Amino acid sequence: MAQDHAASPNKADITSVAVRTGIDLQINGERFRHTGDPQMPLLWYLRDVLRLTGTKYGGEHGEGGADLVLVEGKATSAITTPMSKLEDKKVVTVEGLADAKGGLHPLQQAFIDEDAIGCGYCTAGWLIASMDLLNRVKDPSDNDIDTLPNLCRCGCQTRVRKAVKRAAAAIKQGAKA
Ligand code: FES
Missing domain, CATH: 1.10.150.120 ([2Fe-2S]-binding domain)
Incomplete structure (x- = not known):
């Protein structure tokens, strides 16, 4: 009986790939990897994934300023910034302003x-x-x-x-x- 070799590739043909790829970034001093949709706005990543809800929705273009966070030290709209723009960036949200012991800035x-x-x-x-x-x-x-x-x-x-x-x-x- 003929055997179907197509279903079991030779080990030498298998190229190793990273198990999970994603966007690595730092938020309030901690490292994170976003493995979801690269177009997800930073605001939803902060609020819905990390549950950092201090940053608020301020309009779809960020016009109210309630959605601002610091990216590399600059005030940046979290609703208009997709995760794809944040590879290796340092983000600070309002939760990150206090010092390590919780003392207010x-x-x-x-x-x-x-x-x-x-x-x-x-x-x-x-x-x-x-x-x-x-x-x-x-x-x-x-x-x-x-x-x-x-x-x-x-x-x-x-x-x-x-x-x-x-x-x-x-x-x-x-x-x-
Ligand atoms: S909108 Fe209420 S404190 Fe500014």
Whole structure:
């Protein structure tokens, strides 16, 4: 009886391939590999896969700024950034601003001290955009702060200005100490 050799390939014909391929990236200091759809927006990866729900949906084009995260230190819309763009990138979300022991970043403390939080929906986005600003401008003016793309339906803009200036002063003082 004739045997069907097509079903059992010779071992020499088998090329080894990586068991799982994916997109490797770092989020809040931890390494992750995304093995799903490369076009998945970062926002859904953070919220639905990692359950990091601090970053919010702010419109399909990220127009409200609630979806901002830091990518390589720059404020970046998580809804308009697909996972395919994040190979080997470092991402920091609002959950990553506190220090390793959970101590608040001076910016987070300043938002609390200045009562710059209403319902809180926009707050993560403000914090991330403000971090980006403070990385570039050590002593930001009201005009600098007004360039941030964030929207707040609770009317916190004035208190956000105070909070960002307070944080800038605290960071400066910390740097001197
Ligand atoms: S605090 Fe409510 S939208 Fe800004």
